[in-house]
Amino acid sequence: GAGVSQSPRYKVAKRGQDVALRCDPISGHVSLFWYQQALGQGPEFLTYFQNEAQLDKSGLPSDRFFAERPEGSVSTLKIQRTQQEDSAVYLCASSLDRGRETQYFGPGTRLLVL
């Protein structure tokens, strides 16, 4: 079946602009994760959903970041009033359920804030 997809793949935003990043997980995957990856760094956890419930949002860097997954499938990460330091690759990953399961990553959205 299809893997995790993300859109857009690239986004250029002017500082202060709002952006919305979309993630389509693998069908049937219960868990969904968002990560932020700066150049030369490992992915940094942002938030985690189990179905539609956001169970952990401890990694969101500020209240300008908001994520939702209203029907337990597609998720959107929204960044309000973007700043230059928000420039990074935003990765979405999904996994089948709890336990030892592997996270499968999407290709990421590369965000550049000018």
Next chain:
Amino acid sequence: GQNIDQPTEMTATEGAIVQINCTYQTSGFNGLFWYQQHAGEAPTFLSYNVLDGLEEKGRFSSFLSRSKGYSYLLLKELQMKDSASYLCAVKGGYQKVTFGIGTKLQVIP
């Protein structure tokens, strides 16, 4: 909190064996992952260890010692396509996975 250490860069020769080490200090432990990430691409799963010992999968093996907070990824018969970053990641409490900075491996002829 979580702290994961791994070397930032390594170089190895095609056909050789390379070992990438990872040490971790975490407030909870529910398994350790290794991911491969080629430049500009998403991480892809390589291995998962939750019990002590060695897990072998083709040319790649991963080892875990929970008492020492230590893991390594062993790559045998290196190929040029193995040039990539290798990410060590620990699943702590609940579902949160913490990644290391990644080890950039360069395979040379």
